[in-house]
Amino acid sequence: MDFSAELGALQAQSLLRRRPLLDSPPGPRLTIDGKEYLAFASNDYLGLAHHPALIAAAQQAPVRRGVGGTASHLVAGHFTPHEQLEQELAAFVGLPAALLFSSGYMANLGVLTCLLQRGDAVFADKLNHASLNDACLLARAGFKRFRHNDLAQLQTLLAASTARRKVIAVDAVFSMDGDFAPLTGLLHLAEAHDAWLYLDDAHGFGLLGPHGQGSLAHWAISSPRIVYMATLGKAAGVAGAFVAGQADLIQWLINKAHTYIYTTAQPPMLAATVSASLQLITNEGWRRERLQALIQQLRAGCESLPWRLLPSSTAIQPLQIGGSAAALALAQQLRERGIWVPAIRPPTVPEGTARLRISLSAEHTADDVNTLLAALKELA
Numbered sequence: 387m388d389f390s391a392e393l394g395a396l397q398a399q400s401l402l403r404r405r406p407l408l409d410s411p412p413g414p415r416l417t418i419d420g421k422e423y424l425a426f427a428s429n430d431y432l433g434l435a436h437h438p439a440l441i442a443a444a445q446q447a448p449v450r451r452g453v454g455g456t457a458s459h460l461v462a463g464h465f466t467p468h469e470q471l472e473q474e475l476a477a478f479v480g481l482p483a484a485l486l487f488s489s490g491y492m493a494n495l496g497v498l499t500c501l502l503q504r505g506d507a508v509f510a511d512k513l514n515h516a517s518l519n520d521a522c523l524l525a526r527a528g529f530k531r532f533r534h535n536d537l538a539q540l541q542t543l544l545a546a547s548t549a550r551r552k553v554i555a556v557d558a559v560f561s562m563d564g565d566f567a568p569l570t571g572l573l574h575l576a577e578a579h580d581a582w583l584y585l586d587d588a589h590g591f592g593l594l595g596p597h598g599q600g601s602l603a604h605w606a607i608s609s610p611r612i613v614y615m616a617t618l619g620k621a622a623g624v625a626g627a628f629v630a631g632q633a634d635l636i637q638w639l640i641n642k643a644h645t646y647i648y649t650t651a652q653p654p655m656l657a658a659t660v661s662a663s664l665q666l667i668t669n670e671g672w673r674r675e676r677l678q679a680l681i682q683q684l685r686a687g688c689e690s691l692p693w694r695l696l697p698s699s700t701a702i703q704p705l706q707i708g709g710s711a712a713a714l715a716l717a718q719q720l721r722e723r724g725i726w727v728p729a730i731r732p733p734t735v736p737e738g739t740a741r742l743r744i745s746l747s748a749e750h751t752a753d754d755v756n757t758l759l760a761a762l763k764e765l766a
């Protein structure tokens with residue numbers, strides 16, 4: 387493969403990607419490639435990633451336990467902070483048991499390959515996260531994708547399926563659109579067709595529900611058919627992920643999930659830090675309220691713009707531009723004004739729907755949002 391020619395082709399299509407280099411603590415003000423910006427780019431929606439209580443927890447834990455996970459959980463890597471966090475997480479989301487993974491990507495791969503075999507089928511929303519799509523492919527089951535949030539099409543596909551075991555897999559909050567999957571309707575279909583319902587709540591955990599418990603609390607649903615996954619590097623501000631569900635399912639994952647077994651346990655200091663984060667998520671409801679107020683302010687302010695803000699009531703506010711070159715150019719013009727908003731292009735989003743993914747955090751101020759709105763109006 388001629389990499390330089392392939393990279394040149396990506397560049398010509400405005401699809402070349404590069405990594406902005408950050409040299410500041412996380413937060414709305416970032417030093418990127420040596421320059422300061424007001425940023426709307428991170429998934430640290432509650433502003434916990436540099437909270438003093440989390441930094442203190444992260445510093446204290448290694449004094450007792452060192453820094454390394456040292457072995458797989460099954461060998462000699464499962465420490466008390468992991469065990470304690472799993473119990474806290476299961477109680478928090480209201481499911482019988484939970485299991486930590488080192489990342490959401492690994493959790494999705496591990497669980498779906500354990501739930502599914504050849505001859506089974508997985509039914510997936512077309513806008514699911516790339517890690518869920520990869521997990522569905524790796525599971526080697528029949529992989530049926532339905533139009534975004536189209537319950538009627540899903541029902542038709544389920545009714546036509548002769549698979550032994552069926553799994554419906556969706557993002558509970560879609561990562562690039564910010565909208566919700568209709569979980570009540572999805573659960574009804576899972577019940578009617580004897581399917582599992584796998585929910586990836588990377589963007590709901592910490593944010594939705596009365597205390598940030600996530601999408602299950604938001605929709606007030608509960609069922610032994612639900613397998614719940616959430617990440618701990620976004621609103622929780624740390625790293626990792628967990629899966630929660632029935633106790634026998636969790637035991638099965640411990641025995642069978644390759645991305646759980648054949649990897650070193652996450653450092654226990656991270657689990658201790660997530661426990662501290664869970665306290666803040668539960669107790670500091672003002673962070674969610676502040677975020678909601680900023681979301682309303684941004685949406686009201688964008689009404690007069692020529693670009694469409696996709697319908698979202700979450701911290702993910704996508705301003706749809708269309709072409710990749712146009713989205714990159716607008717992101718660049720904002721940068722020249724000291725504002726950093728990432729342009730999201732295919733294949734992360736469908737062709738022709740490149741967008742600025744504005745993500746808000748409880749740490750932004752009303753003035754920050756006004757600064758962004760004023761710049762967008764000027765550029766419109």
Ligand SMILES: *Cc1c(COP(=O)(O)O)cnc(C)c1O
Binds near residue numbers: 626627
């Ligand atoms: C970020 C994300 C993941 C991956 O989680 P990591 O912990 O970052 O690996 C999975 N699913 C969705 C919907 C995500 O947004």
